[in-house]
Amino acid sequence: MRQTPQREGILRVLKDSDRPLTVEEIWERMAEKRxxxxxxxxxxxxxxxxxxxxxxxxxxxVMRFVRCDSRHHHHHLQCERCGRTAEVDACGLEDSLRQxxxxxxxxxTAHQLTLFGLCARCRASAEPGAERxxxxxxxEIDR
Amino acid sequence: MRQTPQREGILRVLKDSDRPLTVEEIWERMAEKRxxxxxxxxxxxxxxxxxxxxxxxxxxxVMRFVRCDSRHHHHHLQCERCGRTAEVDACGLEDSLRQxxxxxxxxxTAHQLTLFGLCARCRASAEPGAERxxxxxxxEIDR
DNA sequence: TTTGTTGCAAAGGGTTTGCAGGAGA
DNA sequence: TCTCCTGCAAACCCTTTGCAACAAA
Numbered sequence: 595m596r597q598t599p600q601r602e603g604i605l606r607v608l609k610d611s612d613r614p615l616t617v618e619e620i621w622e623r624m625a626e627k628r629x630x631x632x633x634x635x636x637x638x639x640x641x642x643x644x645x646x647x648x649x650x651x652x653x654x655x656v657m658r659f660v661r662c663d664s665r666h667h668h669h670h671l672q673c674e675r676c677g678r679t680a681e682v683d684a685c686g687l688e689d690s691l692r693q694x695x696x697x698x699x700x701x702x703t704a705h706q707l708t709l710f711g712l713c714a715r716c717r718a719s720a721e722p723g724a725e726r727x728x729x730x731x732x733x734e735i736d737r
Numbered sequence: 738m739r740q741t742p743q744r745e746g747i748l749r750v751l752k753d754s755d756r757p758l759t760v761e762e763i764w765e766r767m768a769e770k771r772x773x774x775x776x777x778x779x780x781x782x783x784x785x786x787x788x789x790x791x792x793x794x795x796x797x798x799v800m801r802f803v804r805c806d807s808r809h810h811h812h813h814l815q816c817e818r819c820g821r822t823a824e825v826d827a828c829g830l831e832d833s834l835r836q837x838x839x840x841x842x843x844x845x846t847a848h849q850l851t852l853f854g855l856c857a858r859c860r861a862s863a864e865p866g867a868e869r870x871x872x873x874x875x876x877e878i879d880r
Numbered sequence: 881t882t883t884g885t886t887g888c889a890a891a892g893g894g895t896t897t898g899c900a901g902g903a904g905a
Numbered sequence: 906t907c908t909c910c911t912g913c914a915a916a917c918c919c920t921t922t923g924c925a926a927c928a929a930a
Binding site (some may be wrong): 881 | 920
Binding site for chain 3 (some may be wrong): 596597598617618629632635636
């Protein structure tokens with residue numbers, strides 16, 4: 595896989611963001627060397643295949659991308675207000691899954707879990723007028 | 738909400754299927770009184786809002802719809818081979834969530850969990866050549 | 881009769897593709 | 906040099922919308 599300014603740009607944008615971004619947001623943030631939208635799509639797809647990025651579906655049904663820090667099994671916690679996400683390492687689901695297998699007859703091979711809520715920050719600063727949706731700009735540390 | 742043959746048709750198709758269906762699949766199965774695709778979209782949206790149906794995203798990233806049997810909190814088990822789903826009542830996640838809240842500082846307000854695997858049936862009849870993906874025809878009982 | 885619903889066709893919007901030119905290695 | 910990658914524009918496809926005709930209640 596070749597190294598190109600476009601690819602570096604995409605990965606940089608993802609790295610610099612603390613929340614998942616839509617394809618268009620990524621594209622917009624590639625200030626210096628903006629590439630074509632198709633290039634962003636094509637590379638994002640590869641990054642996901644390679645395990646360098648991950649796509650997650652927001653509450654608003656929009657697909658967003660995050661840099662994938664940990665290769666191992668994990669899940670995402672998404673703040674409903676600012677859109678920031680946190681990775682959750684352990685999922686503590688294993689026991690429940692074994693139980694379910696016995697109950698349902700299914701052999702469970704994979705699961706997908708997304709958690710929604712309020713991050714510590716937004717929880718603290720619950721000032722009115724601060725409501726935001728995932729996909730909108732977050733706090734001052736946004737970008 | 739008025740009762741129309743189109744609405745009855747959609748609900749009937751959903752009820753007769755043991756696996757989630759795409760909008761187009763639902764539309765195709767409304768044999769007698771086939772409606773326009775927009776009508777299917779419009780009603781499906783309402784049914785979901787009303788809690789009569791539920792949309793679930795497959796491993797293939799395609800949205801499908803199921804009749805919603807239980808109004809209470811539940812999750813879906815999807816068979817990767819035949820596409821059939823089962824509803825799981827308890828999710829046994831509650832304890833883990835409390836732990837996570839303490840750990841992450843998040844106040845978890847909602848979660849979305851989908852389980853993938855092999856249903857009892859497909860597990861038993863693991864004959865080669867029987868591979869199917871969600872969205873393709875299932876077993877003989879498919880319709 | 882009133883008002884919600886349908887069907888059609890057209891618009892919309894995000895994503896993908898084809899292809900020729902360009903640039904990593 | 907040889908591929909792989911990019912950019913552009915066009916094609917796609919699923920979904921939504923506008924509007925007039927229609928049918929529940």
